[in-house]
Amino acid sequence: MTDEAARQADDIPPTPGQQSKAVARKGIWVGIATGAYGISYGALAVAAGLSFWQAVALSLLLFSGGSQFALVGVLGAGGSGASAIGTSTLLGLRNGFYGLQVSKLLQVTGWRRAAAAHLTIDESTAVSITQPDRALSRVGFWWTGLSVFVLWGLMSAVGAALGNAMGDPARFGLDAAAPAAFCALVWSRLQTRRSQLVAVAAGLIALAVAPHTASGIPVLVAALAAVVAGFLPDRNVTTAEEI
Amino acid sequence: MSLWTTVLLASALSFATKFAGYVVPQSVLDHPLTDRVMHYLPVALLAALIAVQTFTADHGSLILDARAAGLAVAIGCLLLRAPFLVVVVAAAATAALLRAAGIG
Numbered sequence: 567m568t569d570e571a572a573r574q575a576d577d578i579p580p581t582p583g584q585q586s587k588a589v590a591r592k593g594i595w596v597g598i599a600t601g602a603y604g605i606s607y608g609a610l611a612v613a614a615g616l617s618f619w620q621a622v623a624l625s626l627l628l629f630s631g632g633s634q635f636a637l638v639g640v641l642g643a644g645g646s647g648a649s650a651i652g653t654s655t656l657l658g659l660r661n662g663f664y665g666l667q668v669s670k671l672l673q674v675t676g677w678r679r680a681a682a683a684h685l686t687i688d689e690s691t692a693v694s695i696t697q698p699d700r701a702l703s704r705v706g707f708w709w710t711g712l713s714v715f716v717l718w719g720l721m722s723a724v725g726a727a728l729g730n731a732m733g734d735p736a737r738f739g740l741d742a743a744a745p746a747a748f749c750a751l752v753w754s755r756l757q758t759r760r761s762q763l764v765a766v767a768a769g770l771i772a773l774a775v776a777p778h779t780a781s782g783i784p785v786l787v788a789a790l791a792a793v794v795a796g797f798l799p800d801r802n803v804t805t806a807e808e809i
Numbered sequence: 810m811s812l813w814t815t816v817l818l819a820s821a822l823s824f825a826t827k828f829a830g831y832v833v834p835q836s837v838l839d840h841p842l843t844d845r846v847m848h849y850l851p852v853a854l855l856a857a858l859i860a861v862q863t864f865t866a867d868h869g870s871l872i873l874d875a876r877a878a879g880l881a882v883a884i885g886c887l888l889l890r891a892p893f894l895v896v897v898v899a900a901a902a903t904a905a906l907l908r909a910a911g912i913g
Contacts, residue, residue: 599893599894603893603894603897606897606901615812616812616816617812620812620813620816623816623817623820624816624819624820627816627817627820627823627824628816628819628820628823629823630823630827632855633819633823636858637815637819639858639861639862641812641815643861643865644868646810647810647811647812647814647815647818648810650815650819651815651818651819651822653858654819654822654823655819655822655823655826656854657854657855657858658822658823658826658827659826659847659850660847660850661823661826661827661830662826662827662829662830662833663830663847664830665827665828665829665830665831666830666833668830669830669831679831680828682831683824683827683828683830683831684824684827686827686830686831736904736908737905737908737909738901738905739875739879739900739901739902739903739904739905739906739908740901741862741876741904742863742875742876742878742879742880742900742901742903742904743879743897743898743900743901744862745858745859745862745863745876745879745880745883745900746879746880746882746883746896746897746899746900746901747893747896747897748855748858748859748862749859749880749883749884749887749896750883750887750893750896750897752852752855752856752859753887755852756852760849761849761852764849764852764853764856765852765853765855765856766856767853768852768853768854768856768857768860769856769857769859769860770860771857772856772857772858772860772861773860773861773864773865773871776861776865776869776870776871777865777869777870777871778869779869784857784861784869785854785857785858785861787857788853788854788856788857789850789853789854789857790853791849791853791856791857792846792849792850792852792853792854793846795845795846795849795853796842796845796846796847796848796849797842797845797846
């Protein structure tokens with residue numbers, strides 16, 4: 567902070583070293599915020615019937631918050647393992663598309679490529695692709711990815727340990743936390759009218775299907791809303807939609 | 810399927826999906842239609858998940874309880890540009906308070 571104040575006073579542009587530090591610091595903050603939320607995941611996971619180690623294994627091996635919440639959500643609602651895996655995998659598909667962008671920025675091979683792929687999630691991608699140059703993109707990706715990985719894993723363990731002692735998570739409103747979190751995550755993508763319509767339509771489709779199918783299935787069927795939106799002509803859509 | 814099988818299979822598929830992004834040739838995804846459907850897919854899936862988690866009971870029947878109030882508060886927070894953690898905590902607190910008062 568004192569470095570920054572001195573720099574501003576002297577009106578000297580930041581050195582690459584200072585820029586790197588600022589990006590790394592941002593990555594750590596994202597990790598702390600995500601980690602705090604990991605407590606809720608851990609508690610929900612054990613409430614859904616997973617053991618402590620199963621909850622932690624998901625955080626270390628699956629490592630994708632949305633997919634993990636979806637997986638334990640389906641299992642907690644009594645859904646089959648297959649529909650839990652299906653929902654989790656479908657929700658994780660976006661990570662594959664992040665990889666297309668991020669791999670170009672990172673240019674990694676060998677074991678580093680596998681490590682980078684594992685750390686490719688919403689947070690690391692968001693910090694990485696918003697940097698002004700490739701060097702900072704790499705700093706942002708690795709610091710965010712690793713800090714989220716460590717803190718998410720650690721806090722999941724804390725939540726899973728507390729979860730057993732906490733009793734019914736519903737008493738603390740934890741079952742309301744997950745949909746609120748998804749709502750916050752999806753919020754920034756609801757900038758266009760068509761995106762808003764897709765969200766509402768998908769929600770209604772899921773609720774229409776829910777009473778008649780196994781859990782997990784309604785969410786998959788609701789993907790139809792995205793397919794229809796993608797195939798409809800652009801006549802009523804502003805060019806901002808494509809940006 | 811045992812829980813461990815579910816955990817490990819989901820993890821393997823998660824990694825396969827992530828890794829695919831690093832090995833898929835660019836040309837495959839340059840088709841505009843694929844690109845557009847993929848653009849809307851996360852929104853559709855998450856919105857459906859929000860609806861199911863908020864408005865259904867254990868066996869998929871529709872229900873209106875404290876979770877719906879939590880979601881309404883979350884949306885209010887988002888309209889006021891509250892940070893992520895505030896949104897989540899406010900929703901959970903709303904549901905917890907309503908239940909403590911014997912509602913929902």
